[in-house]
Amino acid sequence: MPAIFNFVTMEHFIVSARKYRPQTFKDVVGQQAITNTLLNAIENNHLAQALLFTGPRGVGKTSCARILAKTINQDGNEHPDEDFAFNIFELDAASNNSVDDIRNLIDQVRIPPQVGKYKVYIIDEVHMLSQAAFNAFLKTLEEPPKHAIFILATTEKHKIIPTILSRCQIFDFKRITVTDAKNHLMQVAAQEGINADEDALQIIAQKADGAMRDALSIFDRVVSFSGKNLTRQAVTENLNVLDYETYFKATDLILQNNIPQLLIEFNHILAQGFDGHHFIAGLASHFRxxxxxxxxxxxxxxxxxxxTKAKYLEQSQKASHAFLIKGIELANDCDLKYKTSRNQRLLVELCLMQLASILTPDGEKKNDKPYIIPPSYFKEKGIQPIKINQEIKEKVETKPLSIESSTPEPIPVSVETTDSNIQEKENVQTIDQEVSSTESDVVTQTPATETKNNLSISSPRKKTSGLSLSSIRKKKEHQEKKVDSIVDPxxxxHDEFTESEMKDAWIEYxxxxxxxxxxxxxxxxxxxxPTMNSEGKIQVELPNQSMxxxxxxxxxxxxxxxxxxxNNYSIELVIHVNEEASKKYAFTPQDKYEKLKEKNPLIDKLRSLFDLDI
Known part of the structure; x- marks a missing residue:
């Protein structure tokens, strides 16, 4: 049975960017400074004949040019919908960028308007003109007819030659702020009868990145997806962006040091089709x-x-200033390394684990180096581990340490040892006694023959801690005495030495x-x-300043x-530079051969006899 299609008559749809294009200067969003300047110039008859509108895309450059062209031709007697189409000429420089196109424009400029007062020429994307076209346009732009006004629009002002810029009055359009774009979208939604959440419009305004035209285009796209009810969830789903809740949840897991759940959340984000680079960059912005x-x-x-601001304020109270600074640093570093990484997912997961490890659950910073001396050091030395009774271990761990040197109570230690252990302990004791020259150590040790299976150390031992203030003071005094003894002249x-001894030492060095x-x-x-002069000083002659x-x-x-x-600490050295001395050095094979001939003329006969090459 053939399919039956119902054809519904569709009305022509006009996109919001065209439907809500500004018709007056009051309708222009986010460019109050420029619109006020143009209005005052029109009222005071102080309008330049060549204007340059520059700025990002979608901020109102062409719209302001059209409004200006319409406003200057109004005298109050025309119909409100009059657009003066016969007096406004728009030229797309991207497709009309040759010298012939500019010449045709110049020929049209000479003809005065039949309706209205001015003929306005709007040249869009003027930076696309060729160099020859710019040069052909210079004279007309500098001295146009009284009835002609040129409005040039471009997104790349740096591509326009300086001679054109010097002939124009320049207006720099700025990016539209997120707040202004959101407020304008709220007006559009109200006129269209759409119930839109404020957070949903906020996301659209941020996604537009300062361009009102892009914001209206995104608005149309989201309305087509969700209908008359525009929610934050519908916007994030349609635009494929991560909303605030994702980052709030990830930050809570980081602050809780919950690494497993944090990795699961990141895996869920990737499963939704989001890019890890986009997530980590957004996390850095969230910390900011x-x-x-x-x-x-x-x-x-x-x-x-x-x-959303209330949620930010609430979570900011949980995170410390130091944590946020470190978090931004780690996330930004991951953002920079993402494109060059071979395992990008692992890079982001490692960054998340580092973020969750900044603080321990009790808020204390972790110690990256738990050992002063690693256990591998004792294994390499062949030192066997010592088994300590649990009671004594608890007593040692709970006994407070004092920074000042003191005489601790004797702690009986039961040690399972061998002959090699006893020998190692004797060696350690001998070295300790040699190093501790400032204080005496009294140690009572049972002979090795009597402690074959059990060794008891119970005598008090007076030592100075390596971290005590007294040991640091004694070390400083020792260094000062050492320095004083060295620098005393x-x-x-000041033993005497001969010239030959000096030369031998020089060559040896x-x-x-x-x-x-x-x-x-x-x-x-x-x-x-070198040689020695009459004053007993060493003098050396060098061929150039570089030496x-x-x-x-x-x-x-x-x-x-x-x-x-x-054995003489009063040696003095005098250095002379003699450029003529460089001649005595043999740098080429021919120079070396000439030096050999001077020492032994028979070398030349030898070369001739055997027909040798130099």
Whole structure:
């Protein structure tokens, strides 16, 4: 049986962006400064003949141009619906960007209007004009006829040549705020008879990102989905955005340190088709909004509805300032690494676990390093673990520690040990006695032969803690005495040395530097042997300034070596730079051959006899 289709006559639908396009300057949303300026210029007859409207998409540039063109031709006697279509010429520069198109425009400009006072030329996307078209337009734009006004509109002002910009009066349109867009959507919804939640319109305004045209387009799309009742849930489902409740729930789980449930919630978000990158970026913004709520001076920066703002204020009281700062840092770092990560889900899950681990359930920061000395250190040394009775362990753990040095009560310790354990304890005791030179340690220990199976240590032991104030004070006094003994000039030796001893020490230091990998410094010491002048000072002659700089950088280590080697702490070094000395260095094979000939002329006969190459 053939299917029967019922055809319903549909009325022509006009999108809200066209239906609610502003018809007067009062209807323009979020551009009060510009509209007031244009109105005052019209009333005071102070309107420029070339205007440039620039700004983001969908903020009212073309609408203001049309309203301006209509307003300047009105004299109060025309019909209210008169649009002066014969006096308004719109040109799309994206498709009419050649020199011929501009020439045709210039020819039309010369003809005066038949109705009205002005002919208005609106050139949209003017930055698409070619360089030649811009140059052809310069003269007409600078000196147009009295009846012509040019309005240029563009989203990319930086692409317009400076000679055009200098001939125009520039108006910078700003992005429409979320609050202004939401209020305008509420008016549109009221005129359309739609019951819309404030939070739903807030999400649409945020999604539009400052463009009123985009906001109205999204509004039409959501109304087609949900009908006359516009709810927050319907908007988030249709626009595929994460609403506030998702982030409120995730933040509560983070504050509760509930990592398993947090990972389950993230898996549920991914199952709904949301991107992990979008989630973690939104979580960072959520932490930022919570931080904004911490201070009454910044709470106005929160662009949300009153009901949502109350939820932000409530949750901001649960999170500390330090937690939010650390949370923003971790989430932002994850956001930056997301695109380059090979396992993006693991990256987000790791970030969530780090966020939940910032604070422990009792609000204390976790200790990242529980051990001062790791247990692996004792295993590498071959030290066997000591079994301590449970009663003694509890007594040790509950006994308070004092930062000052004291004499603790003797604690009997029963130890299961072997000969190797006893030997290890004796070695430790010997080292301890050598280090503790400022205080005496009295230790009574049972001989190894009598403690084969059981060792008892019960004598009091007086020691200074490594963390006590007295040990720090003694260490500081020791360092001061050590420094004083070193810097005293009267106690330093000043033995005499010969020039040959000095040269040997110089060459030895160069060899040491060469072994360390400092081959340039080593070769410099080998090639430049110093001498001693009449005053007993060491002097060295270098071929260029660069070598002098290298030698001056190596002086601290050189002096320390010579002081100890020659046993003389009053050595002085004089450095001379002689550019002529560079001639004595053989850099090329020919130079090296000439040097060999100077030392032994027979080398040339040898080369000739065997026909050798250089």
């Amino acid at each position: 909004d919570l931080l904004v709520c911490k201070n009454q001076a910044t709470i106005n920066l929160l662009e949300v509805g009153e009901q 009267n106690s330093l030796p 160069g060899k040491l530097q060469d072994k360390k990998g400092e081959r340039i410094i080593g070769s410099m010491f080998a090639m430049n042997i 002098k700089v290298d030698l001056e950088n190596a002086l601290p280590g050189l002096f320390q070596f010579l002081y100890r080697k020659l």
